[in-house]
Amino acid sequence: MIEIWGHKDAPNVRKVLWAAAELRRPLHRIDAGGRFGGVDEAAYRAMNPNGRVPTIRDGDFVLWESHAIMRYLAETTRDQALIPATPQARARMNQWMDWQLAHQAGAIRALVMMTLKTDTAPDAARLSAARRDADALFAMLDDALSRHGFIAGDGFTLADIAIAIGYERWSRLPIERPAFPHLANWFVRACARPGYRDLPVAA
Numbered sequence: 001m002i003e004i005w006g007h008k009d010a011p012n013v014r015k016v017l018w019a020a021a022e023l024r025r026p027l028h029r030i031d032a033g034g035r036f037g038g039v040d041e042a043a044y045r046a047m048n049p050n051g052r053v054p055t056i057r058d059g060d061f062v063l064w065e066s067h068a069i070m071r072y073l074a075e076t077t078r079d080q081a082l083i084p085a086t087p088q089a090r091a092r093m094n095q096w097m098d099w100q101l102a103h104q105a106g107a108i109r110a111l112v113m114m115t116l117k118t119d120t121a122p123d124a125a126r127l128s129a130a131r132r133d134a135d136a137l138f139a140m141l142d143d144a145l146s147r148h149g150f151i152a153g154d155g156f157t158l159a160d161i162a163i164a165i166g167y168e169r170w171s172r173l174p175i176e177r178p179a180f181p182h183l184a185n186w187f188v189r190a191c192a193r194p195g196y197r198d199l200p201v202a203a
């Protein structure tokens with residue numbers, strides 16, 4: 001069975017757990033990262049020199065970076081569910097997945113650091129700037145979702161999983177947020193997927 005290192009509350013681990021559940025690929029999960037630590041140990045660094053979670057091992061093949069792992073799991077599943085068939089639709093999925101890691105993840109992380117991972121009240125001006133940055137990104141998604149049912153078009157893909165996990169994190173932060181109706185409706189649909197329902201509850 002494929003092994004995965006990473007604790008269940010880590011957003012990037014949750015993406016992979018969700019994708020694996022959708023693809024019916026059982027994973028053996030080993031707690032690592034966060035309060036479980038282990039990511040600085042030599043044995044872990046030998047697998048993942050980046051010292052982050054998730055990491056997977058499939059036989060003697062080791063892979064890290066959540067989106068690369070999601071694509072690997074989907075591409076090694078017989079019907080390649082969750083990956084669109086045409087190059088254009090696949091590229092659109094990849095565009096949004098790259099955008100999630102390059103832009104959305106950093107904007108959410110800034111808010112997490114200011115609100116949850118600190119003992120001091122956040123500076124109001126900095127928090128409001130960080131909120132505006134994140135809101136602008138979520139507005140892009142709301143606009144895209146006003147035109148089609150899912151992030152990359154008409155079908156549910158890996159991009160929906162990556163972005164829904166970011167949305168899940170953002171929507172639980174103790175901050176004010178604008179209403180994004182298309183995004184909110186899409187998230188309800190995404191959460192109704194069997195893969196999300198099987199996911200361990202996030203802290």
Ligand SMILES: N[C@@H](CCC(=O)N[C@@H](CS)C(=O)NCC(=O)O)C(=O)O
Pocket residue numbers: 010011012013032033034037039051052053054064065066067101
């Ligand atoms: N781009 C990486 C980011 C990995 C990452 O930053 N993971 C976080 C958890 S979501 C982490 O390992 N944090 C340190 C820790 O948990 O010890 C990916 O997508 O896998």
